[in-house]
Amino acid sequence: MKVFILKETTVICPKCELNFATTQVAKMPKISHESRVEADLHRVLPDGAVRASLIAMCPECLYTWWLSAFAHSIMLPQMVPDAPPVDNAKKFGHAVLSARKHGLHSLDRAIIALNGYWCAREDFQPAGKWLELAARELDEALKDESWYGNRGRYHHIMGEVLRLMGDFHGAVRHYSLVDNRSMLPRELIEHQIAEAKAGNSAPTLLPQEIVEQIFLDKKPIRKPESGMSIAQSDVLAHGA
Secondary structure, three states: OOOOEEEEEEEEOOOOOOEEEEEEEEEOOOOOOOOOEEOOOOEOOOOHHHHHOOEEEOOOOOOEEEHHHOEEOOOOHHHOOEOOOOOHHHHHHHHHHHHHHOOOOHHHHHHHHHHHHHHHHHOOOOOHHHHHHHHHHHHHHHHOOOOOOOHHHHHHHHHHHHHHHOOHHHHHHHHOOOOHHHOOOHHHHHHHHHHHHOOOOOOOEOOHHHHHHHHHOOOOOOOOOOOOOHHHOOHHHOOO
16 A cells, blocks of 8 residues: 655754754655656645645745755754644745745746646646746746756646646647657657647546656666756655
8 A cells, every 4th residue: 555654843943043843754755657747747645634745834934845955953843833734835935936946946936836736636726827827937947047956847747737727738748859869758748749739638547667767767867967946856845
């Protein structure tokens, strides 16, 4: 059985140095042939609480970012303040605000917005505004030629965002910019182009063989030269 386990932990805010308790994923099964992965390259999680536990929100200064950016504390969770009781998807909204406040790149903000969209769907909440936000941030990121990374893969994700929003012309334009360096199967790109041309705006689950090609074949990932946090790993690093 694929079991996801959450637990309470104590972390230290990197901005105000407050010790506080937050939830983290104690156990998350590795991605496998049975994993549900959609064409925007995210793994569908069983509950929005699992995805929301990938970020932390300080109750003092409200700094919100990936949990991995918070150092762990030796203090027991019962001895420190709790993280604010914010709805799962709204935590990602606070993370976008923190990213803007601290001058983080639009690509970082786009990935946060995408996770907000995925989280809202996993909690069966309206998610259209998240797609709009992700589209704006990802469009800004792709127009910035200064960062190094798998740009072809992000063009594919942008194509998916636009297709899900019903902008089929824009989706096809971005799919057409996906190159071999994206390490995405050509049949996936061609399938999504066909979906867009057919006017299909529904989420698309990837078949097992495509999941295997993208995520289970062991291929070296070139480290980008950029200092941006999100560009140092695959998009699923925070979404898987």
